[in-house]
Amino acid sequence: MARPDSFEEFEATSLFCPRCRRATPVRKKLLLVLPSGNKYDYVCAECGTTVGGKTDNDARAFHDTIPPAPRRPFQ
Numbered sequence: 001m002a003r004p005d006s007f008e009e010f011e012a013t014s015l016f017c018p019r020c021r022r023a024t025p026v027r028k029k030l031l032l033v034l035p036s037g038n039k040y041d042y043v044c045a046e047c048g049t050t051v052g053g054k055t056d057n058d059a060r061a062f063h064d065t066i067p068p069a070p071r072r073p074f075q
């Protein structure tokens, strides 16, 4: 049986959702790319309420995003 695997990034984690009033599967959503790491939100897969978040310490994504040698036009 073919199942539609349409979810993007999904962690097999359940967190308590205050809106659903039970533990629900969560989606991990990238919020910000910071010099110190990436900030993620966990949102309820059923109602979309933010139920948690985390920041990892991987700074490589930041340095990949920012151009290595930004030049100012007046210098």
Ligand SMILES: [Zn+2]
Pocket (backbone or CB within 6 Å): 017, 018, 019, 020, 021, 024, 044, 045, 046, 047, 048, 049
């Ligand atoms: Zn919910």
